[in-house]
Amino acid sequence: MDGIVERHSAGLDELEKVARHDLARLNYPPANWVPEKTGADGKPVLDVLIVGAGMCGQTAGWGLLREGIRNIRVIERNSHGHEGPWNTTARMPTLRSPKHLTGPDLGVPSLTFRAWYEAQHGADGWEKLYKIARLDWLSYLLWVRKVVDLKVENGVSLLKVEAAGNFLQASLSTGETLLVRKLILANGRDGSGGFRWPSFPSFDPEDPSREGRVFHTLEEIDFAKLKGKRLGILGVLATAIDNACTALEAGAAEAICYARRPHLPQVNKSKGVSFPGFQRGQGMLDDDWRWKIYTYMLAAGSPPPHESVLRAQRLPGFAFRFAEPWLDMIVEKNGVTVKTTKGTERFDAVLLGTGFDIDLARRLELGSFAANATLWGDRRTPAEATANAEAARYPYLGPAFELIEKVPGRTPHMGDIHLFNWGSILSHGALAGDIPGLFVGSTRLVQSISHALFREDVETHVENMYAQEDPELAPTDYFVPRERRSGTL
Ligand SMILES: Cc1cc2nc3c(=O)[nH]c(=O)nc-3n(C[C@H](O)[C@H](O)[C@H](O)COP(=O)(O)OP(=O)(O)OC[C@H]3O[C@@H](n4cnc5c(N)ncnc54)[C@H](O)[C@@H]3O)c2cc1C
Known part of the structure; x- marks a missing residue:
């Protein structure tokens, strides 16, 4: 394990200024638009809890801030600089992926790996770079996190999630329990199971x-x-x-x-399907196609x-x-x-x-939810499930990466748990694990959560719309106070 992951250079300092300016030009971060909620005890409710601050968790967190969903927390069980495999259990000198991949930047050019690398090694250095050094990737991720001001609580684990009235209740390793509306499990490759x-x-x-x-x-x-x-x-x-x-x-x-x-x-089959059509389209296919694609992928190996x-x-x-x-x-x-x-x-x-196994029953934090989560095996014939036992254990997720109840009504709020980890590949393709699908995956997740939070509060939003006052014409001779208006608002 290497302790030195933060990089410092004049070039990076300059890039940070450029990136912060770019973010300001994008009006980042926009104001929070989600109405506050309080629990039965009068305490404020968190809109989204993200578990895991690896590549997927931090990108989802940044995406939510960018969407104006700011009442969020990101917890990470490891210490700063030891998130994900890069500085802990990964043992290759370079990433497998080609150096040009984007994703954690969410489309902002000054936040790409290339910008980060060029700021330190120049355009020439970029040309000469063969593949991304493992710890460079981690340093880059931590730099993006810093520039977008995403706060991460390191050394904090999720121990358990359960339903509590209108919300989910998360129990943390710090002893804290908190009510949350949405839970994102961005807890890595083993996040839907464990070591095989x-x-x-x-x-x-x-x-x-x-x-x-x-x-x-x-x-x-x-x-x-x-x-x-x-x-x-x-x-x-x-x-x-x-x-x-x-x-x-x-x-x-x-x-x-x-x-x-x-x-x-x-043959690395995932390389051949790493293009926007496949990444966006796979999760929209019917069950037969999705099953056909991923049972083939799983058997093919890499x-x-x-x-x-x-x-x-x-x-x-x-x-x-x-x-x-x-x-x-x-x-x-x-x-x-x-x-x-x-x-x-x-x-x-x-x-x-x-490698890893997919088996929700092994995730202690999911407690009683796991047994009632629909799996792919529940959606296929018994013969198909038996012939593809591994694929059959993958959770069958909805369009927002959410768990779906096998027996409806038995486990309230299961649909507020979003599995943004490797367990989602059969339902969505590789959008929550490998770098190439990260942009599509995090965007889909964030937009879906945005839709759901809006839909749940639609009455409040419409009331606010009715009550909205905006003295646009106050500086003119034609301003009419509310109580004297007729026919028009
Ligand atoms: C050795 C290795 C090499 C890889 N190389 C490549 C590559 O070259 N190209 C590519 O595209 N992909 C690669 N991948 C795949 C993928 O990019 C990585 O696995 C990546 O780390 C996935 O990001 P993630 O956020 O899903 O998971 P992680 O980066 O693993 O992050 C999950 C985080 O969740 C935390 N966590 C887990 N449980 C809890 C809990 N209960 N409470 C709080 N925190 C929790 C963990 O500590 C961890 O930091 C590689 C994977 C491995 C294992």
Whole structure:
């Protein structure tokens, strides 16, 4: 983990001035238009609580401010500079994505990554840049957050959400409970489930004896402790390979990546669908199309970036073993024995590059909501759901990324919970996870929340419209006080 993520330079200071001026030209931030609400206890109600200040949470937060929805709070369980994977569990030198991607800027040119980079390295530097360095991306996100004045409460977690009268009630790790109208769960790739653990007869991920010997590749790992060790790695995709490389670079003796498949997946399908038509249109398709697209995507897998494979190829001690699935894993005092379809291996430690699972039941903060949330499996035939068990576990979300009740009326206010995380891909496409879809996703989310808040308060808004006074003509000879007007307002 690197503590130094903020960058300072004269160029950046200058860009900040330009960006703030651009925002002022856009009349940012506009006034809050959402009427205040109070709970039964007389305390003010929060309009939107955003959980998670990674890329998606901060972009949603900024989008809401820009929309004039300003009674919001953004909480983040990690400390400042440790939001998301970039400075915690990501182990690749550069992003996979091409450098030109936009999204966190929400369309403001001086807030793009390119502007941020050019301010420090000039146009030449931009031309020479191959891909975005991992920590540069984090520094850039934090810079955008600062310039748009989005306040984040670091070190605060959401523990539980439940219905409370007309609102949701959120319980925070600080002991605070607050009433909220809308909750956005921007809590990351595992935000709709958790780590995926392989199922082996002799392995229990909850057993503390795994400590120091069995790691999930998305956990924080002290690689210095793996120096001189022989490592077995389950998985051959990006994260597995980057973890193998990081271990070897930290002095591990051997790192062997195993796959069930006979070779690496070859085509990154998400790259081919990364254009506005697909991004905007996929969530508007009927269920058959959406199911067809994402069951295919999930099965296709995605190759590791060639940069990761080249990094691995250069390291002595690295090897792939294809077509050799693991059958069992036995954690012992000084290592781990792995039984594969081809033999038995002994490792000092193993790393499981098995990714994330979608399973709302694992999200403790969702409590009783999870059991009544409609899943894609509920919308397909039993045969389809069984044949595509992973896809079937994805939540079936509405157009505002909101959860939908399976049994209507059983869990009031479920529809006020918006899942702006990886769990939304079957319903909306990759709009709340990867960088390319972020602009479309955050815009859709913000607009939908804006519609909903307006609709819920339409009576107040119309009353205000009736009561509105605006002495436009007061400076002229033709001003008529309200009580003397006739025929026209
Ligand atoms: C290793 C890795 C490399 C990636 N590389 C790329 C890439 O090159 N290009 C690309 O487009 N995408 C990439 N992605 C995918 C995606 O861009 C990232 O996962 C990105 O971080 C997603 O942003 P997010 O805001 O959804 O989640 P995150 O950035 O993970 O943010 C979620 C935040 O929520 C917080 N949180 C979780 N639960 C709570 C709670 N209960 N209370 C308070 N806070 C909470 C977390 O601490 C976290 O900071 C990569 C992902 C990984 C894991």
